[in-house]
Amino acid sequence: MNDERAALPTVPVRHPGRWVGALVVLVLAVMAGHSLFFSDVTTATGLHRERFEWSVINEYFTSDIILRGLVVTLQLTVLAMVLGVVLGIVMAVLRLSPNPLMSGASWLYIWFFRGTPVYVQLLFWYSISYVFPTLSLGIPFGPEFFTVNMNTAVTPYVAAVVGLGLNEGAYMAEIVRAGILSVDEGQTEAAQALGMSRLQTMRRIVLPQAMRVIAPPTGNEVISMLKTTSLAAAITVGELTNGAKIIYSRTYEVIPLLMVASFWYLIVSSVLTVGQYYVERYFAKGALREMPPTPAQKLRAKFVGLRNPGGVR
Amino acid sequence: MSRSFTVPMVLARNVRKSYGAFEALRGIDLEVGPGQVMCLIGPSGSGKSTFLRCINHLEKISAGLLAVDGDLVGYRRGGDRLYELRDREVCAKRAEIGMVFQRFNLFPHMTAVQNVCLGPVTVKGDDKAAVRERAIALLDRVGLSDKVDSYPTQLSGGQQQRVAIARALAMQPKLMLFDEPTSALDPELVGDVLDVMKGLANDGMTMVVVTHEMGFAREVADSVVFMDAGAVVESGTPEQVLGNPQHERTKAFLAKVL
Numbered sequence: 001m002n003d004e005r006a007a008l009p010t011v012p013v014r015h016p017g018r019w020v021g022a023l024v025v026l027v028l029a030v031m032a033g034h035s036l037f038f039s040d041v042t043t044a045t046g047l048h049r050e051r052f053e054w055s056v057i058n059e060y061f062t063s064d065i066i067l068r069g070l071v072v073t074l075q076l077t078v079l080a081m082v083l084g085v086v087l088g089i090v091m092a093v094l095r096l097s098p099n100p101l102m103s104g105a106s107w108l109y110i111w112f113f114r115g116t117p118v119y120v121q122l123l124f125w126y127s128i129s130y131v132f133p134t135l136s137l138g139i140p141f142g143p144e145f146f147t148v149n150m151n152t153a154v155t156p157y158v159a160a161v162v163g164l165g166l167n168e169g170a171y172m173a174e175i176v177r178a179g180i181l182s183v184d185e186g187q188t189e190a191a192q193a194l195g196m197s198r199l200q201t202m203r204r205i206v207l208p209q210a211m212r213v214i215a216p217p218t219g220n221e222v223i224s225m226l227k228t229t230s231l232a233a234a235i236t237v238g239e240l241t242n243g244a245k246i247i248y249s250r251t252y253e254v255i256p257l258l259m260v261a262s263f264w265y266l267i268v269s270s271v272l273t274v275g276q277y278y279v280e281r282y283f284a285k286g287a288l289r290e291m292p293p294t295p296a297q298k299l300r301a302k303f304v305g306l307r308n309p310g311g312v313r
Numbered sequence: 314m315s316r317s318f319t320v321p322m323v324l325a326r327n328v329r330k331s332y333g334a335f336e337a338l339r340g341i342d343l344e345v346g347p348g349q350v351m352c353l354i355g356p357s358g359s360g361k362s363t364f365l366r367c368i369n370h371l372e373k374i375s376a377g378l379l380a381v382d383g384d385l386v387g388y389r390r391g392g393d394r395l396y397e398l399r400d401r402e403v404c405a406k407r408a409e410i411g412m413v414f415q416r417f418n419l420f421p422h423m424t425a426v427q428n429v430c431l432g433p434v435t436v437k438g439d440d441k442a443a444v445r446e447r448a449i450a451l452l453d454r455v456g457l458s459d460k461v462d463s464y465p466t467q468l469s470g471g472q473q474q475r476v477a478i479a480r481a482l483a484m485q486p487k488l489m490l491f492d493e494p495t496s497a498l499d500p501e502l503v504g505d506v507l508d509v510m511k512g513l514a515n516d517g518m519t520m521v522v523v524t525h526e527m528g529f530a531r532e533v534a535d536s537v538v539f540m541d542a543g544a545v546v547e548s549g550t551p552e553q554v555l556g557n558p559q560h561e562r563t564k565a566f567l568a569k570v571l
Contacts, residue, residue: 194481
């Protein structure tokens with residue numbers, strides 16, 4: 001009976017629904033491709049042109065104003081994230097402090113910067129000289145030693161870095177706090193038992209382990225920040241989106257220039273995604289018995305797997 | 314008293330510890346001489362671990378007197394007052410006391426040898442190369458010379474605990490505290506860890522061991538202390554406490570674990 005059954009051919013389950021679904025997707029893809037690359041439009045004025053004007057996209061893709069904007073976008077992303085991460089660590093540590101004034105101050109900071117739109121915050125820093133025309137270093141309510149004019153000191157660029165960074169700090173504080181809380185208390189005790197100070201314990205034991213929890217959402221924040229920098233266009237910073245805007249307000253080729261900007265954002269965020277994978281892999285050290293494979297290793301495994309399908313990947 | 318000239322390594326007089334209304338320790342009196350091994354036994358919740366954690370100031374005592382090698386734990390005496398020690402001073406004291414935990418608490422992001430090196434390098438500021446050499450020798454001593462560069466997740470529980478012992482020894486402590494070092498281990502791995510501890514005891518290390526391993530206590534301990542409900546019920550030599558217990562509570566406990 002069993003032998004007989006073993007010899008019979010097996011018929012896999014058919015999935016007709018999958019074929020229909022695949023066909024629909026294929027047709028939609030062909031339509032999208034066609035309208036993107038091979039179709040024309042006739043405008044109200046009788047002008048005949050390419051629908052997406054790839055020639056225009058091509059013309060401006062590496063133009064000066066776009067590339068300069070890209071550099072500013074990258075600078076803003078890096079500077080705001082550095083400020084945000086530093087503030088985030090400080091605020092997370094304060095938030096976990098036993099001193100109620102410290103943790104209260106951190107709570108207030110997070111409450112304010114997470115509770116107001118980043119767009120409004122940017123406009124606020126841009127106009128800061130309206131409420132604080134000068135900034136002075138001195139004794140509180142006493143003499144001042146050093147004074148700067150806020151109108152000249154806080155350029156749109158500075159306002160963008162400060163605004164984006166302070167806002168990011170509030171989010172990073174919560175991410176870092178979650179990371180710190182994820183580390184087992186036994187780790188702190190073991191470090192203390194060795195005679196390590198609070199600071200050494202935080203730096204050598206807790207934060208490196210918290211990084212495993214902190215890294216994935218932080219990668220997310222970096223990619224998010226890359227795009228949020230486009231809001232700096234609202235306070236006249238010459239970043240990528242603003243660059244595109246400057247060109248299309250002159251040529252009226254709005255969509256092609258928005259596509260130029262979009263392509264650049266996609267390219268940078270793709271690079272960041274790859275970087276994120278390796279950063280996460282680095283901080284997984286010790287948490288897993290074996291390191292997860294790199295994409296190159298995965299590809300190789302797949303290739304080898306195809307050649308001997310019975311082999312273990 | 315022939316011992317009156319040697320300062321006890323651990324001296325506890327009426328040590329109390331409470332968490333709110335709950336009294337975890339209700340007046341502990343005991344003494345551990347230099348080079349001696351004391352085993353603390355008793356049911357869970359009896360305050361054994363709490364007392365152990367008071368010795369290196371992971372817990373602050375509520376009242377009484379607790380001294381290690383003649384120095385008060387966590388305080389300094391000035392005239393008729395006790396001044397709380399600063400964080401830095403507490404750390405310096407802890408550096409002289411090794412501690413081994415039930416759950417090992419190895420640092421998972423570091424290899425075995427990095428775990429062992431961390432204390433001497435960061436706390437004492439010793440030379441890295443010299444410390445590494447010492448660390449490898451220590452790992453060899455606990456039988457793990459082939460696991461130097463392994464991460465804790467790649468080690469068995471018994472191996473992890475032996476790395477933890479090497480980590481504590483790397484600080485060259487004058488006192489070792491063991492908090493149920495074999496309770497989280499598979500039965501077949503317990504022996505290796507106990508062997509390392511026996512070796513330490515034979516080399517003259519002063520040890521306070523919270524344990525449920527009565528065989529170890531009988532063989533290695535100079536004194537055994539039975540605790541229940543935050544108080545010392547009975548103490549003495551292993552023969553006295555384990556072999557001929559006087560109190561009903563001790564007899565009942567031993568009848569269950571032996």
